[in-house]
Amino acid sequence: MRSDLYFLAAIPPETPRPEGELPPWGEVRIVGKRLPRVDAFERVSGKAVYPRDFSLPNMLQAAILRSPHAHARVKSIDLEPAKRMPGVVAVLGPSSPGADMEWFARPKAKGGLLLDPHCRAEGDEVAAVAAETLPQALDALKAIQVEWEVLPFVIDPARALDEKAPKVWDEGNRVADPVIYERGDLAKGFAEADVVLEESYRTPCEIHVPMEVHGSVVAWDGPRLTVWDTTQGVYAVQGTVAQRLGLPLANVRVIGHYMGGGFGSKLEAGKYTVIAALLAKVAGRPVKLFLSREETFRVGGNRPANAIRVKAGVKKDGTITAIDWKSSGTPGAYPNNTNTAFQAADLWTCANVRTEEAGVYTNAGRARAFRAPGFPQANWALEQMMDALARAIGMDQVAFRLKNVPTVSQRRGNQPYTSTGLAGCLGEGAKAFGWGTKPKAPADPAIRKGIGMAGGIWGYGGGPPSTVIVKLFSDGSVNLNMGAADIGTGTKTVMAMVVSEELGVPVESIRIEHADTGTTQYATPSGGSKTVPSDSPAVRAAAADCKRQILKMAAAELKLPAAELKLLGKEVVSAADPSKKVAISAIPAFQRQQLVVGIGFREPNPDGKVINPFAAHFAEVEVNTRTGEVTVTRFLAAQDSGRVLNRMTFDNQVFGGVVFGIGFARTEERILDRQTGKMLNANWHDYKVPTALDVPADQATLVVDARDTANSTNTKGVGEPATIPTGSAIANAVFDAVGVRVTEGPITPQRLLELLARQKARG
């Protein structure tokens, strides 16, 4: 699974083993505290320069001409009028040099061409302009004359495999053969069940729309290219850009630094970066190319819509006897993962399981990894089904799940989890939330209250490769040098805390260089909730390497064994006799070299075990049966993410995950026009993300630390597990409030009113 998402090569990732195993921290001084961000001032003062803010002398501004049709072919294109427009310096079309390079979403995957005359989705790139100013570039785009052959399109995944359906690709609309997994005996499982339920669920197509639009500034220096990109992974962008342009990796420097959100949509290089590089080459000047907000809605990626059919059986005692899972999804016109089955086969104990999943191409914008790819969709179906099963056998939802908590990963050959806090999330979460106490009915009979909950698992726990450098200056201050991006999760802050914990240096004396392929070390993209578990052990190892060197020097100076010495900030002290100490600035060997450089590598994960974060979410909702409006009034998220490095940024991540889940459950949905195939709500007015009025102020987090020892910082991830069970908990609370099962998300007032009307008609 890991190789599907984040690693492009088939070779298992590995970095050299750190020198000596680091034992778990004993009593901690700083790790786990509520500490404000180390870069908070830059972010609140406006001094942080985001790629969107960045400019270079003599820089041009560029924009892309896109297909206005869901499926069309460029019959002819005339770029000449654009070239004559004021301020225009460079124009590219499908026949321009380099524009016909093959593009790919993933290695060997279909991606079409960089500027492709065959447009398979609205928004596909056909031409680009660089001009002195952005208004001039936009004016010039309109001067480009395109004659289109509009082709029949298919946007409904349920119709995409019909014989008569228009073909997105000549080979047909099936992404790949269906993936089937089976264990046990499904028929036997259903035969043993006291209750069998079957239901179809649908999840909406969600758009990432990070606050900072996608884009880059690029500059050539002869054969070398520098890219300032708003990205989650500078090394991932470097790899693609170098390969597409035929450049050595070392000649492509990608700088990330600040970035305004990604949520998975900025894990990979965008076409815009390569288009900007081609324009800059023609112009001989730096080029800035950022998408408009509307473009990010159409081409910036999305969470694919899924249709999931579930049949499940349960005994009266709460034993789940069988799960039959069939899932399909559409990545749009280009390949991407639309899978959902893992969670169904792994979250709860069940001996007899069959899952089948498949993807189909449609003429729509391409999906990308979106905060826990596939998992909220799977959870929407699985946890509503579990809620229904528990109700059918008259068992409490929490007790039912507690009965079915597995200790091994059934989907991965019964390997044990390195730790599982799922039972803790369920039990302690229920207690903290006050589960089982019915909320007081509001005075207005049209307003109904309900509570709901759901459990969840996330599929990844981090691992190698990661290389980090820590530089210790002679006054005891530190540079931390790491390739990982801080995408808003507080990465820089928690890594500084790890260094501080290990070396005793205050975080105020730590300066961080990060996310720059030219000056910082290799890290995988910040995604998959794996930055902390992948990179924090490497940071700790680098700091420990510094410490080893300093203690060795101090041992020679104090004539004591190094094992007896402790580094406490600016001093090395004997553990046996605290009067024996030396200031690090007074160690002659250190003064001679002025700098100690520690290198840290991420150790491998333990063999024969799997690492997963877990969660359980609890929601209280109010449903207005007159308007169909659902208000989330109270929320508790219990998370097993291993050790929490900073409780304040951790809470913020969890609250943010819950907000995403509220959007998924209540309002967010891409709407495509059946007549034209175009997106109808490509703006924040019509595509509604949660505002301050849509989230409960009454939100709480609960840390369930199952004492994981898979890596040297005892960490698992949090960003994604914090959004996986949210939507399902809300849907289950809505059922609790009004007795209506909303299987098709999001739970808009219109949908809910329809369902309530049907319920009333049934009596």
Added chain:
Amino acid sequence: MTEKDGKEGCGDGCPHGVSRRGFMTRVGAGTIGLGVAAAAGTAEATVHEIPPGEPHRVTLTVNGTTHRLLVEPRETLLYVLRERLGMTATKPGCERGECGACTVLIDGAARYACLTLAVEAEGHEVTTLEGLTKGEEPGAVQRAFMDEDALQCGYCTPGQIVAAEGLLRARPDPTLEEIRTGMSGNLCRCGAYVHIFRAVKKASVLRKDAGR
């Protein structure tokens, strides 16, 4: 873009947003009529027309500094702040008045800089995020946002802070509901709202302590 039918503005295939760009183009093709509040004490407004396409001389007061500039009538205050004055704290998010990333204060009240033409801002006091910092010292709202971790990626944060400043100037001691409503014009896609609520509350205390 084919415009064989000679239609003005963004046609069906507009790559850059029908509404705002189209609106701007149409405005640019005609003239801009500006209603400028007349001298204090009279309810009358004067209207003067600016011809399209011609650079127009404006005097803008931003964070107390006067700037004399030539701008195109179609240029927004957001564009002029960032592209002409190099003040990039004010962020473009949607450029159509939906997200609030570009929030500035105009005469002390929170406004979207993307929906304000630069020529409209003449004669008014514009305050941006940069104006809330004294040297390298954060202002009260900025301090509260740091202390309460009221941000994640930080891109919407300038707009959030300026919106909070505007709210607190109008309502120095807001209730939770007033904070939620007052901040509802500013999207935070990372979802840091709970911490933002706490920060605005804390900022109201810090401002009081600072005697404002």
